[in-house]
Amino acid sequence: MRQKKSTLGEHLALLSVKYSVYPNEVFQALVVAKQTEKTASCGNLTVEYRGKMKGETIFLITKDNDVVAQFRVEEAFLHRKDNPFESWMSTDKIKKKIAKQNTDSVYTHIKDLRAGMKRVNLKAHVQEIPKPAQVHTQFGNTVMVVNAIVGDETGKIKLCLWEGQIGQINVGDNIELKNGQVCIFRGEKQLRLGKNGLLTVLESAQEIKPIATVR
Structure with a gap:
């Protein structure tokens, strides 16, 4: 069964x-x-x-x-x-x-992200993961969402994670995101996985050099 x-x-x-x-x-x-x-x-x-x-x-x-x-x-x-x-x-x-579906891995720096961009590939460092919050959907149910802060040597941005996506990363992880999209929420740019987004934790920090914590 x-x-x-x-x-x-x-x-x-x-x-x-x-x-x-x-x-x-x-x-x-x-x-x-x-x-x-x-x-x-x-x-x-x-x-x-x-x-x-x-x-x-x-x-x-x-x-x-x-x-x-x-x-x-x-x-x-x-x-x-x-x-x-x-x-x-x-x-x-x-x-x-x-x-x-995403054979061309051209990576974008965070400073170059613009609202409306789709199929975004990037590598970044997870700097912060706040406590998840409950939100109500248009279908009448509640889901958990969190806006993690990720950064590279050029800047930082919020990465919106839903439900099961939340547990995929931890603070300090080096990550690779493929097929993401950039949107505006409450006047602020956010990075989302998109409909076919793929989030991977990289085993070696050497894979995304240079990485810098942006403050």
Whole structure:
């Protein structure tokens, strides 16, 4: 039974990468479609409730009226308080899929980041991770979010992390971010992982020289 869940989660994580949809949006669309017994949208995908069978809910995912996937989901899966897709986004299979979509690793310095930039690759040092805060989403649930401070030799910026992303890094880590995006929140630039972002802790500090703590 546990293996079945992992297979489903990994499959849906692959869909989120392929169709550039946030994993959290996929999960919430499943929940909304189940609650309303109708359809829910997530990015360019439509999730449709198709009924129940043997204690499982059947969903149909389409894009522009073309069938993308149909599958069953156990009730316990939909009632989870956390986002079950976050952990599957970190599996080797998903990382390889994302890496394949980002073969050109041109790194950007923090000082050169501009609002609206997408597919940003950079290497930085984790300087600070405040206490996570709870925020309410448009779907009516609460999630944990934290704005970590990361820096390189040219500057520093807030890195917005959600749910399972929060535990991926620690203060003092040297990190590599691929396929990120820069946005403005409350008048301040922020770096986010984006729909297909990949965050990796580098084993050696030598990989991102020079690193400087920006104050």
